[in-house]
Amino acid sequence: MKELYTNEIMSFAAHIPHIGTIKGAQGTASAHSKLCGSRINVWLNIEEGVVTQFSQEVKACLVGQASASMLGHKLLGSSRPEIAQTRETVRLMLEEEGGAPTGKWQAYGLLIPVRNYKSRISTVLIAFDAVLKAMDMALENKEMSNV
Numbered sequence: 001m002k003e004l005y006t007n008e009i010m011s012f013a014a015h016i017p018h019i020g021t022i023k024g025a026q027g028t029a030s031a032h033s034k035l036c037g038s039r040i041n042v043w044l045n046i047e048e049g050v051v052t053q054f055s056q057e058v059k060a061c062l063v064g065q066a067s068a069s070m071l072g073h074k075l076l077g078s079s080r081p082e083i084a085q086t087r088e089t090v091r092l093m094l095e096e097e098g099g100a101p102t103g104k105w106q107a108y109g110l111l112i113p114v115r116n117y118k119s120r121i122s123t124v125l126i127a128f129d130a131v132l133k134a135m136d137m138a139l140e141n142k143e144m145s146n147v
Helices: 008-013 062-074 080-095 103-118 118-145
Strands: 026-030 039-047 050-059
Touching: 008 062, 008 103, 026 118, 039 118, 050 062, 050 118, 062 103, 062 118, 080 103, 080 118, 103 118
Parallel strands: none
Antiparallel strands: 026 039, 039 050
């Protein structure tokens, strides 16, 4: 497991952005990994299809914390399709030895060693899962308010 404890991964885990809650958030959600017990709760607001406000509570192992940090650093201004595609790219990277994400999501390439620890893959993905659920809720709430 030493390969998971690089300075870069530990730095992301130690500097998780947007900690806390948003009162009256348009979307909220939780996700957890049954294998290791990691849990992430998120709150967010959306305008014109992109995330404009985001906060999170993270109780996770090192790779879960690093993933939540990586997502939190780049989430503002992102759309649901972008997040869903990035999640799929990360999943393929870890489960099927696909390539790492590029552009603003390239930091996820640091987590390639998680491939060797199957029980940790779900922990990397739960940040995406919580954000996608919260985005779905926010988008549904916006649709309902426009009716």
